[in-house]
Amino acid sequence: MRLFPASVLVCAALGSISCDRIGRDYLTPMNDNWPGVKHIGEIPVLTSAEFQNPNDRILNITYDRLGAAEPGKFGGATATFTSTGGSVCIMVDPEAVFWNQSVAKQGAKEAYLYPDNYYDDGDIDIEVGLTAYYTGSPGYEMGDFAAIYEDSLGNEVRLEFNECFMPGYGSQPDAHAGRGALEYCTIDTSIHPGKSYTIVLNAYSVPLDDGLLDYAVAVVDGPCADIGQAAGGLDECLLPRESRVSVEDENGDADPLGGADADFDLLEQAFCNGEIYEFCSDNPDLCGEL
């Protein structure tokens, strides 16, 4: 009998603690102006000439924005491109910049002594396949490139037609580079020249600070290794200025993605120039709390 009041007390204590940990702070709210599922439409396959120069690159790559998806639904964007008949490189850079804080007691890397701002990062992963195999409804519901084969005994086997295998942050094959980092893959379109391919940009996480995920996406003719070598690396700095702000266009109309976010632009430049410590020292509000 003594056990009964004790168990009641324990349950009450546990209950009161659990009520304090809803975790809603880690969920991004939906935004009426920016849907969580979006279809960008057809994007061009850029030639190396259109992509090589950073100034041309900024003009030619595609910038866009996603909101958080409805709870319980997958969010993301889709785009299509027409295959060249050769290798093409698909790349996406979600905002913003991410780095691991250097926390070593000895031999700490000074550049990364400041922590990253955890709340301004999003994460997008790529799948690419023939549009004919895509199972989603562009702009309404995300899908994949899987089909089901049923053998003669009724056993179902999942067939995967996704052709995009992303390298990880350390270039390990078929992995994920992670939050804020450039994701890319090369696909060979030689078997299906002139056919429509769909790029699926799965929104793995949406930034917690504003519930909006800005990103840059590009399709470039040629294998990623060649493009990265020519451009100085397949990293955060390849697709610059992905955080966007609204500006007025030449007609005075507001273009919600028309300009680069000046603060982020400086942060990204500092990161790419190896000057993140100095930048965070001067702009601690744009980095994580030390």
Added chain:
Amino acid sequence: MRKLSITLVALVATGCTFDEHLPQVDVSGKVILPKEAATYTVIDPKTGLETVVEDARAIGPVYLGVFPNIRDDLYDYPHPEMGPVIVDGTPGNTYPYGGGTIGRFDFACFSDLACRITTGRFTSFEDILDWYNVVLGDPVVDEFGAVVDSPDFFRSYCYELFQYTADYELTFLSEFINADGIDTNTLNFEVNESTGDYEADFDLWQVTYKSDMKIWGWMDTPSEKFTFSTCDPDRGQYNSKYTNDFYYGTNYTDLLNYPSKYIFENDWVVQEPYTFTSTDADGFRADSPEIEIRIDFKNGVDTIGGEE
């Protein structure tokens, strides 16, 4: 205290008999190869004289898989049904439910023997040297091209290479004294004295059970140079010690998924697959049927449904 003891004993006993009702089953049975499958034609390189030898050492690795169905209309030999062709030039995947082998490729210390030694076929170092040096007339050579004719040198070379200290650590040897000091024989095939056929036990672990699924497989017959089409000489462990520059060789990884890529003339194929009749995995475990499979269709010689 007494009640507690009884309860504990009861709990332990229950644990020992707990049936998880897994949908996967372990399948054991017997494979029968006709004695012709153990024959090998040795050609004297000098005279061109052909000599036919019958020997268990001539039996290549045997691959067994469990498939939804076996069809006679896909190739010139019975072959599992296939899924859709996804890549041009590559056949459809058979999507097997499970499988296993009787014997596998093992590296017997010299690069000359890479992809040429199957486990469960050779009793000893002497047995290997006898097969290659004497029977086949194709002596084993070391990395300098010198003929290996001493079993003791063979053993010492292997111990040095693998840093082993006993024969039982070398899985390509089938007769040895095990770690407990007991004479052990792990040869796969035995001759049935009444029929002359070769018989071996097999195990297929954790096969996903479907009623009406079938066991099918084939034996990889050695080539004229006593190599095997199912072994990839560019895979396996890489040896770069001193001036060495070679792989140990191992089987391809998609043998059961795409068997037609590896089955060639003179390979022996299952013609009458074994069909599982139990309704489900629990039923199969309860029935515990005796399974016997004959691998008696010689590809390129026999015709489906016909006489040789």
